[in-house]
Amino acid sequence: MKLALFDDHRLGVVDEAANGPVVVDVTDALGRPHDPDPLTAGWWRALARDYPRLREGLADAARTGEARPLDSVALHAPALNPSKIIACACNYADHVAEMHDVQERTLGGVESWMMNFDVFLKAPSSLSGPRDAIVLPEEIVAAGQEIHHESELVIVVGEGGTDIPEESALDHVFGYTLGLDITVRSAADRSRRKSYDTFSPLGPLLVTADEIGDPAGLEIRLDVNGEKRQDVRAADLLTPVPAIVSYASRMMTLLPGDLIFTGAPPGVGPIEPGDTLRSWIGGIGELALDVRRG
Numbered sequence: 001m002k003l004a005l006f007d008d009h010r011l012g013v014v015d016e017a018a019n020g021p022v023v024v025d026v027t028d029a030l031g032r033p034h035d036p037d038p039l040t041a042g043w044w045r046a047l048a049r050d051y052p053r054l055r056e057g058l059a060d061a062a063r064t065g066e067a068r069p070l071d072s073v074a075l076h077a078p079a080l081n082p083s084k085i086i087a088c089a090c091n092y093a094d095h096v097a098e099m100h101d102v103q104e105r106t107l108g109g110v111e112s113w114m115m116n117f118d119v120f121l122k123a124p125s126s127l128s129g130p131r132d133a134i135v136l137p138e139e140i141v142a143a144g145q146e147i148h149h150e151s152e153l154v155i156v157v158g159e160g161g162t163d164i165p166e167e168s169a170l171d172h173v174f175g176y177t178l179g180l181d182i183t184v185r186s187a188a189d190r191s192r193r194k195s196y197d198t199f200s201p202l203g204p205l206l207v208t209a210d211e212i213g214d215p216a217g218l219e220i221r222l223d224v225n226g227e228k229r230q231d232v233r234a235a236d237l238l239t240p241v242p243a244i245v246s247y248a249s250r251m252m253t254l255l256p257g258d259l260i261f262t263g264a265p266p267g268v269g270p271i272e273p274g275d276t277l278r279s280w281i282g283g284i285g286e287l288a289l290d291v292r293r294g
Helices: 042-064 093-107 138-142 166-172 241-249
Strands: 002-006 010-017 020-025 067-069 085-089 118-122 134-136 147-149 151-157 173-180 200-208 219-224 227-233 259-261 276-281 285-293
Touching: 010 042, 042 173, 118 241, 134 138, 151 219, 151 241, 166 173, 166 241, 173 276, 173 285, 200 259, 200 285, 241 259
Parallel strands: 085 259, 134 285
Antiparallel strands: 002 010, 002 200, 010 020, 020 067, 085 118, 151 173, 151 259, 173 200, 219 227, 219 276, 276 285
């Protein structure tokens, strides 16, 4: 099932039609009053947790409801107020290799500890939607620091937990979406460099885990101004999705609706005001984002 958050933070099911993708409002099938405030919308986290029980009712509502063209609605990021955004570092071998040159250029030397797989946190306030611009902070641009794109597969946690075994980790995944981990290249802590407003664009849709199946087959691409920068498959992850979920859950309790960025593919590079980024994951969709100066 492909899900969207749109207009007044309504829940929609997206499908293909003869004239393009359409969305059907299935909010009422959740069986609870709708709270449009993203700061208090616990219904979203409940959906992430309870999707297996709600799936049939949502599918029935999608079959019988009124379909609207997807481009006629205001799309939001397909996540509401997650308790945390977890992100993976150094999860593609070729990206680890390229970071030696990036760090030599931007830091004047290689930080060896940064070349190992691990997880870190990004601020939930860095989330932005599929039709929002990426805003580069004025002071960072003025200082001449590089700001890079990182196009990533993002896990949306379903039933959370602690110390989740790797063999059952996919049972704790609600779905997947596409995200960009926008990054200032500096000596500052990762969480600081990656948590500016609009530095976690997300969308356009969330595709539930039962539709994706094995996420290893997903292709991830990113172009900047029509030039290909990144093109990998999730199968290239050094630490695959089940191991990521298990590893993260050993450090922090995963809660329904939490987001996990799975790591930057090789091909990272600077973005500048005026650029247009197009990022795509097969089966999930495309983000087309303009870059501007704050």
